[in-house]
Amino acid sequence: QKEVEQNSGPLSVPEGAIASLNCTYSDRGSQSFFWYRQYSGKSPELIMFIYSNGDKEDGRFTAQLNKASQYVSLLIRDSQPSDSATYLCAVIGSSASKIIFGSGTRLSIRP
Amino acid sequence: GAVVSQHPSRVICKSGTSVKIECRSLDFQATTMFWYRQFPKKSLMLMATSNEGSKATYEQGVEKDKFLINHASLTLSTLTVTSAHPEDSSFYICSASLSGGTTDTQYFGPGTRLTVL
Numbered sequence: 001q002k003e004v005e006q007n008s009g010p011l012s013v014p015e016g017a018i019a020s021l022n023c024t025y026s027d028r029g030s031q032s033f034f035w036y037r038q039y040s041g042k043s044p045e046l047i048m049f050i051y052s053n054g055d056k057e058d059g060r061f062t063a064q065l066n067k068a069s070q071y072v073s074l075l076i077r078d079s080q081p082s083d084s085a086t087y088l089c090a091v092i093g094s095s096a097s098k099i100i101f102g103s104g105t106r107l108s109i110r111p
Numbered sequence: 112g113a114v115v116s117q118h119p120s121r122v123i124c125k126s127g128t129s130v131k132i133e134c135r136s137l138d139f140q141a142t143t144m145f146w147y148r149q150f151p152k153k154s155l156m157l158m159a160t161s162n163e164g165s166k167a168t169y170e171q172g173v174e175k176d177k178f179l180i181n182h183a184s185l186t187l188s189t190l191t192v193t194s195a196h197p198e199d200s201s202f203y204i205c206s207a208s209l210s211g212g213t214t215d216t217q218y219f220g221p222g223t224r225l226t227v228l
Contacts (some may be wrong), residue, residue: 034216043204043222044155088155090217098145099217103154 003027004091006102015111019076021087023102026070029094033065035074036088038104044088048074079109114138115207117220124195125228132190132223134205140185141207145217146178148201155204161188195227 005024013019021035032051036044050056050063050072062075072091076083089102114137124130134144146158159180161167167180177199179191188207192199202224206217 043219046216046218049216098157098160101155
């Protein structure tokens, strides 16, 4: 079992709709959770981080964390073509020694 | 804030030469820096963790003599690819975090695209 799992996609969402990206992790003691966006040929950029159970909203983005289910998700409202990218879920586990990245979900917003 | 730079952004070199890549945290002091490589359409692969003033910790399968890492100050880490070969061609990305705590965020540099002929 991978430490951080994501569906590779591609996930195709119509413009203006809500894109839902999901991530599961294996280390139950994980404390910190991150979502990064990576455009093709570019390095990852931080979108959001979340530490506590529940929802965290920032503009069109909402991160949701459920530690009991070991599940973290990212919702993108009013999806735009510029949101088309690969989204990386990342987790700092209980050992806190390093951040573990998922393999990413490719999101495509169709006009 | 939390800006990380990398230099050069792109390098093309001949097989057998060595290439040095610099990673700088511009507006914060980074006690820990990380080096990743990424092949096209593949996920990030952590190569090593670099702490200021100490030896880097390499991931399994990464040759420490091939990929030399120096973290000389709280704002600078360098990766030297020694005797580069075409299979070393990749996108190399560094990241920096403020400290080693559980809640710290990694901020990525823009990456260096290495092509070895």
